[in-house]
Structure formats: C-alpha cells, structure tokens
Amino acid sequence: MTETAPLLEIRHASKSFGAVKALVDASLVLQAGSIHALVGENGAGKSTFVKIIGGLHPRDGGDFELAGRPVDFKSTAEAKDAGIAVIYQEPTLFPDLTVAENLFVGRQPYTRYGTIDRARMRAETRALTARLGVEIDPDREARGLSIADQQIVEIAKSISLNANVVIMDEPTAALSGVEVDRLMGIARQLRDEGKGIIFISHRFDEVFALCDTITVMRDGQYIATNATADVTEAEIIRQMVGRSVDNLFPKEPAEIGDVVLAVDRLSRDGVFDDISFEVRAGEIVCLAGLVGAGRSEIARAVYGVDRYDSGTVRMNGAPLRRHSPTDAMRLGVGFVPEDRRKQGLAMTAGVQTNITLAIRNQLARLGFITTRIEAEPAQEWARRLQVKTRALDTEAGMLSGGNQQKVVIAKWLATRPKLLIIDEPTRGIDVGTKAEVHRLISELAGQGVAVLMISSELPEVLGMADRVLVIHEGRLTASIDRAEATPERVMYAATHGVEEVAR
C-alpha cells in the first residue's frame, strides 16, 4: 500500500500569548478518511491548537503541512480556502438570514439575469442537509434553530465549501442524546467520503465509539497518539492526567462545621433536574463534570443570576430568594464567575474600583462613599492576595490573567462571605498563580468558609475537594468523598447517566 501524504500534519507547534505559554510542543497527524480525537483537560491547549489550524492565530514555531505542502495561514479566510473548516461549540450564524442564505453567505449563486438564484440555493441546501440526514427548511430564518441544527448548518456549509479537514470543537457539549447520534452519523459519513475529522471531546463513550485515533495533550504538550483499538479508557485518562496528584495542591485539613448551603431538588426545565446537596462550613465541595453538563448553570441558579423552576436554596437555614443576587450577597454568598473578563471584572476600571465593587454598600458611611474610604480595603485585599500591580488605579484590563483572577477573588473575599462559589478558579492562569489560588481556597476553608467549587480539571478537583459531586447532563450522578475519589470514578460518573453510575 502506497504511503500517501497525510491530510494534515503539524509538528512541534508552539504559541504564547504574552507571558502565558498556551502551546509548548503540539503535534498531530491527520489521515484522510479518519476521525481523529484530540483529548486533554482544560488548559491542555486544545483550543489554541485548533485556532492555529483554523488560521485564527499565527503560530510561533513548528511546521504545518497540508497534503504535503507547507502552509502558513494569515487569516481564517485563507484556511477556509485551503479546505479547513472549524465547527465551534457556539455556531455563529446570522439570525435574520435564512438557512440557505447562511450557507451561501458571500457567495450566493446568480441566475443568468443577474439576481440571486434562490431556487438553486434552496435546492442545494436541501440536498446538503438531506445528505446529513436532516430535514431543515432552507427558507426558515436561522434564529431559533436549536444549537444542534445550527451545527448542522455549519457542517453543511463546510461541505459545500469543499472542506477536506473538518474540526469539531466539543460539538456534542450542548446536544441531547438523539442529536449526538445524528452528529456521529454525519461524522462517519464525512469520513467515508475521504475527509479528515478532528474531534475534540471530553466524552469518552463518544470518542471510543467514533474515533479511530486518539491524540492526548497535556499542559500544552503533545503526549501520545493511540489507535483506539489498542488503548483503554483508563490508559487515556492516565495520559491526560499524568502527573501524580498529591503534592501539587497544598490542601490543609479543615474543621468541618454546620451546614451552610442546603440545595433541595433544584430544577430548571431543560438545564438541570432534581439537584440536592449540602455544603458545610470549612468544607470544599467540588462540582465536577464535562463541559456543558450544567454545573455553572446550577451554581448561577443558586446564586440568583439565573432562574430556576422549582426547588429551594437555604443559607444557614434562611431561604434564599430566587433570582436575586442582592439577596444572596446579603446572606453571605460570594460568586467568582467563570468568565472573569466579562462577568467578574470591569475591565476599564482600576484595581481599587473592582475590589470594592461588591462591598460598596457596606463601605458607605451615612450613605456616602469616597475613594479614600475605598482605598483601605483595596490596599488590604490586594496585599493579602498578593496582586501584582504598580498602583491601585491600574486598569484591570492591563493585568495578567492570574492577577485579574486575584482581583476578582479579592473582590469577593472582601465581602467576607460565608459561602464562596467559585467557577473554574484557575482557568487560563499560569502555574505559579494557580498554586496561590489553591492555597487561598484552602485557607478560606480553614477559616470556616464553605466553598463550592466548579472545575473541569480533574487534578484540581481531586486535590482540593472534600467531596466531589459529579454532574452529568443536568443530573447529579455521584457524590464521592475525598478518600474514595479517583480519576476513574469521577470520569465514569461524568460520562454516564444516573442509572449506570448507580449500578
């Protein structure tokens, strides 16, 4: 059998953003007619890798060859022309345009009279979507299409653009069971047509069912490539997690006290169902699970930023009013959100302004607040968290990711919360600051604060949590104590439904 050049080959790619090394040494070889899985934890560098392949970012170093020829994309348009299509988790369609128009945006076919040939667009759209096994009305507007359908439209678009390489970035994160099957069928179809698919996913059942090859990344580095047939789930997990978990996170033992947060049968139609758990003073409870399982939604519902349909939340016995962050704050809840830039910080405001935002009411004397009044708490908390900045009025947008996260945490610690909810505490942060944040959380627990943490990084979960609550597709599938928590147990509960885990 002749050795044809692989469809796509990247070797030793590297990429840094300022001081943050997102990719250190990443490699991937994609053959035609293959579905190639790319797995790794959060922060392993998969997203950056994909963005480089897709032409969004230029790489700093390494070789990139497409069908044997070296390439260097300066824009997403160039990558598209070369036959690379990326389907993101959140598709970007034009809501007011029809499905057919979205598919052909910018390159609508003309009739011989010089007008757009709607009939042809319609027919081709129908044909494409039918080929993918879906019946979508080409004339309906894209607004209101489910995420699954939007993805189909994106995939159809990539096919019509004659893409050879289709990258799917966590495509099933927002899909239901039926839609996942449909997507997998489409992937297989594309493979059979000779295209190469890079499939990024956390869900091992899908990865093992669908992909013939699995590449593992960790900490921005290439770890290994495995033929699916020759490897087990456990082995993959080991490659992903790699290092020994023990010494990395300095968790101090803390005295566990009374129940602070009591969540009972919390449900939100279509998002999460029947969630009940407790968090005690001094305890660190971690919500683990795959991206899109609903953990952030649960936390936000508890805090009051999102709604919920039924169930109750109690703080130290007192009922927490639905959909009212003010009430939550009053009862002593703090919330460090997932997206620090958009939800945690006012990027154009200074460090002091950010740190004192949540305590503005408490700081006020006789209803008034001044910069001088704000300065003291700002000094204190910036110092305690060791925020690296020249001055307190430096704009938050100018700080490094790690320091930004410290400012957000400082803001919430300043409220002296009884319960701190913290969503992805160390996402996108350098290793050193990560350790600092973990130390902080540990200290907090030691001081009697109840901590509810959400994390997608297994080592972090296993290292920090007194108890791990695993969420799978909006349901609580397992509650595992620290002593019994292993990566395998957590991963299993994260990837399987309630009934299976119970067995």
Added chain:
Amino acid sequence: MTAVIKTTPARRSFGEWLFRARELSLVLLILIVIAVTTIAQPTFLFNDGGLRDLLRTPAMLIVVAIGEAIVILTRNIDLSVGSILGLTTYFVGNLMHTAPGIPVLVDVLLGVVFAAVLGLVNGLLVAFLNVPSLVITLGTLYAYRGIAVLWIGGNFVRPEWVPDGFQGFGKDGVLGIPWLLIVAAAVMVFFGWFLAGRRTGRELYAIGSNPDAAVLYGLRTRRLTFITFIISGALAGVGGIIYLSIFATGDSKVGTGYEFQAIAAAVIGGVAIVGGSGRIWGVALGAFFLATLGSALPVLNVPSLWQQAIVGLLIVAAITLDRVFFLVRQRRARKAVMV
C-alpha cells in the same frame, strides 16, 4: 444513514401572522384610511387633483424612507436626512435660478451629487472612525440645518425660479399615474431588487444581523456602511428635488423633522430597528401609509399639528409590538426545544 429528523418550525398566532405579513396589513390599512376619509369627505378621492395628489404626495417619503431603511438595515441610523432634504431643495432651486442655462436634468443630477456628498461626510465618520451613527447624524442634523439657515436666511425659492417643465413633471403623469410616483416606484424596484437579489445587498442584512460574525466572515463591513450613508444622503436629496417639483418653493425650514417620518415609515414597513431584516416593498408601503395618513388627518378634522405626535406614537408602537412578538416567539421556541 441515520433517521431523518424534522426540525421544529416556528408557529404563529393569527394576529401575529397578520402583523408579520406586514405588506398585506399595510395595504389594508391604506385602503381603510382612504375609505374612511373619502366617506367623510368625498372630494378627498373624487376630485380633480384628488387621486393625483394621493398618488404623488407619498413619493417623497417613499424615496427618503428607502434610504433611511438601508442605513437602519446595517444597524445604524441617519438622523440628518431631513436637513439634507431641505438643503438640497434650496440648492437645486437656487441653481435653477442663478444658472438658467443649465439643463434641468443636470440641475437634478448636481442636486443628487450634492446630497450624496453630505451623506458621505456621515459615512466617513461612522464607518472609518468608528463613531456611533447616532451621535454623528445628530450632529450633522443640526450642522446641516444650521448651514441651511445661515445660507438661506429669510430667502426662499420662488416659483418663477423653477422651470415650467419641471413643475409640470411634478404634476403630470402617464395613464393617470403621476411621474413622481413612477420615480418613487423605480427607486423602490431598483433597491428592492438590489437588496434581495445581489450579494452586496444580502451582505447589508448580514452586517446588521450579526456584526461580529460579519467581520469574522470577512464581509466588507466598513466599505458597505460607508456606502449606505451616501445612498441615504442621495435619496434624501432626491426627496428634496421631488419637494421642489411639487411645491416649487423652499426655505430654510424645509424637511425639519422629516427624519422621524422616514424612520417611522421604515419601522412600520417592517425594518427591524436593530437591523438585519426588512423589505423595501414594505418600507414603500409604510411610507405610502404614513403620507396618506398625513393627508387624511386634516380632512378628518384632526389638526395636522398632531401629525408629529402620531408619527412618534407609530414608531413607539411598531417597535414595541415587534419586540413583544419576538419575545413570544422566543419563549415558544424555547419550550419546543425542551424535550
């Protein structure tokens, strides 16, 4: 191959459908207005110039509203169209007076160019300096109006200045249809075709629908935004020239407040105030409806002084209803997804 799955179509209530089938509702509304007014005062329609006036008065608003609609489609707004209209009226009238040797057609063309340049200023500032169109056109609304006042002062275009042929064009028609309406119809047909049938036209919708995605896909956002303001200015100028041919006069106050009528016509005609959707055909009908209403009110003994209030009310009502229906549809779609 996996089973074929149908996606949920959007279902609507009848009332919503009626509102959404905008053009049909507007035609109905226009007929109702005409009918009611004619019943109250038969000379409204059945008069020497009745039908003619009914058909030619909207021409001005149709043209200006189409220009405004094109700007709104891309998620911008042009508040200066009234001022541009007024300036152009005097510009052309004055030109006809001071340079009678120039053929009328050239005068008209120069007027359009003049107006287009005024729109170009808007376009430059909005598209290339990234300044919100609201602020820029608010500034040019007053700047241009101020220039008009400074330039024109108490002066005004006199009917003697305007050649008879030009005035005749404003009055006459073919087969009972006034020339002016034909002009407006031509504008409507051209832009309707362009927006629906050409890639560039569809790009405008895309830019208004999702500006970030538009940039991501490499659509020519800057250049097209720039051009929309030139078009808006030029069409406002055409409106001013139509004014001149109808009234053969023009002072420093012409066009004051007209931008609101243009915006109202666009919004009533189905253009979303945030951009991304709307049909030119609908805008023309919206303008026709509004202009006819304006003619009907005095006949119905509603003082035309109330016209501005009605325009404002229609704007608010149209965008509110649009939004309410949108929210209802969204809620219904969300429920349908939850399986």
Added chain:
Amino acid sequence: MTATTGQAAPPSRYLLHDKPLWRRLLLRPEAALILALVLVVVLSIVLVPHYLRPNANYTFSTLLLNAIPILFLLLPLMLIIVTGDIDLSVGSVLGLSSATVGLAVQAGIPLLVAAVMGVLVGAMAGVINGVLVTVVGLPSLAVTIGTLALFRGIAVGLLGTTAITDFPPEITKFFSGSIPGTPIPWQLLFWIVLAIVFGVLLHLTPFGRGIFAIGRSIETATFSGVNVNRTRLILFVLSGLVAGLAGVFFTLQYSNAIGSNGNGFELRAVTAIVLGGVSIWGGRGTLIGAIVGGLFIAALNKSLQVFGVGDDAIYVITGVALIVSVVIASIAGFISRRRKVQASVA
C-alpha cells in the same frame, strides 16, 4: 509553598495612583475643556472691548440664563449616558411640560399646582421611557427617538400655533432675574442644589458606583449585586422629572409656553456631555466635566453672538462641536488602547 516565578514580591503598600497628580489631571479630557473655556472667555475679553464693562454683569447673566435649561437637562442625562443608554427625548419633555404649565395656567389653575403638573408630566414621560427600555427591553436609542417625536408632537398638538404668555409678572421677573449686584440668576441657585445632588449621587454613593459598573460591564454589575434594570428605570424617571422641572422654569423665565420650547435641547445637552469628557459608550466621565461642557457651549455661543454671528450659527457650531468631540474621543481611545496592548505584551 513559595511565591511565583522569580518576580518581585508585591509591595506591602500599593501606590494609590500610577501617575503623579499633576500628570493625571493634565491627561483628563476635562482639563482640555477647561483650557478651551478659559481661552474662549479670555479671547472674548481681549477682542470685544465691552465684554467686561459695567454692562458685563448683564452679559454674564444672560449667558448663564441661556445655559440653565441645558445645565438642568444634562444632569440626569449624563448619568444615563454613563450607563450606556441615552435619552433623546429630554428637549421634547421640556416642551411638553412647558405646554402643560401654560395650558394649566390658562385654564385658571394656580401657578404652583400648574408647576407641579408640569413636573409630574415630565416624570410620567420618564416612566414611559424607562418601562419601554427596561421592561420591554427595547434599545434606548430607538425608544427615545420615538418619544422625542411623540412628546414634542403632543406639545405642539395641545398648544397649536398659539403661545401662552400670560404669567404673573412677579414670578417671571424672579425667574429671569439675578441676585442683585451679581450676574448669578436666581434659578441658578436651584440648579446648584440639584447639581450637587446629582454629583454626590454619581460620585459619592454606592448607587453611583453601580451606575459606572453598568456602563463598564452589565454582566459584571449583575454579578456584583447591582440591580441593573431598576437603576436604569430610576435614571429615566429622573431624567423626565428634571426635564419637567426645567420646562417649568423655562416657561416662567421667558414667560412663554409655545410648542417649540426645548427644540434642539437634546443636541446641546448631549454635546455638552460629550465635550465634557464623558464617554458616549458609557462607563467613564465626571459630572463636573459635563457641566463645564455646558458652560463652554454657552460661553461660545455668547461670544459668537457678541461678535455679531447670528443665533442660527449656534446650531452649526453645536453640531460640529459634537462631531469633533466624539471623533477626538474615538481617536484618543484608539491610541490609548494600542498603547495598552503594546505595554501588556512587553
């Protein structure tokens, strides 16, 4: 557990400010504006011989009297702009309030009650704006363009072409007069109180901190416990209320209730605010800046009038000033953002 990768340990005490005070003050947009204001006044004094003469009291007081309606309107409007919204209907609300007062007085209603009615009409207008923006969720630009036309239209419709000029002369003299021996109009005292209230509200209360937070990032504000919609609603109501009050004062000052009262005031108010260094995109600015902006425009107008340029030039100047100031703000923002990106990557 050690500290991080070899960088210097953070200071035990931080500097409050990155740059020294004088540099900070100089870099602020308000500084440029105050400079421009001083320049205009000085130039006028130099070039126009009778600017400072004994008659000058009169000139200065008319300058201030002309500026006062705008100074009223811009107080709540500036707060609205800081949250990222806008209220273009302020001029029309002033006109509507004026119409209400005029018609009420004409109908024999005692002046005080008529004045209260005017203020209440303004507040109601503010409620309409606020509800459409916060409850229905419409963009404030679209809503206030519609209500600009609607409220103006109602004022014109109610008054028709008539002007109501019959007001008690003692009252109108008060509102158009000044403290004896000074150029300070009596009205200004009311305004000073209101300006202090708004200034304190914005810069010295938690509510004001919340306003800035909304302008910078609505999501962050929500997460930080700011009641975004309630704040926005309150601001729109305040805007209507103050515009209503301004309408009462304006009517009594000129002893004239006519449908065109307040025409173009929204332009002047927005221009004043933007000139004053308030970002049109929200999240930044000082009330003092907006006030100085208002004074600057008034001074500019007055100087031009004294030079013999007509009243109509005001519109051109104001329109151009608005455009120029936004363009400058946009370019300045672009430059500073580029500088920051370079600094952070370095």
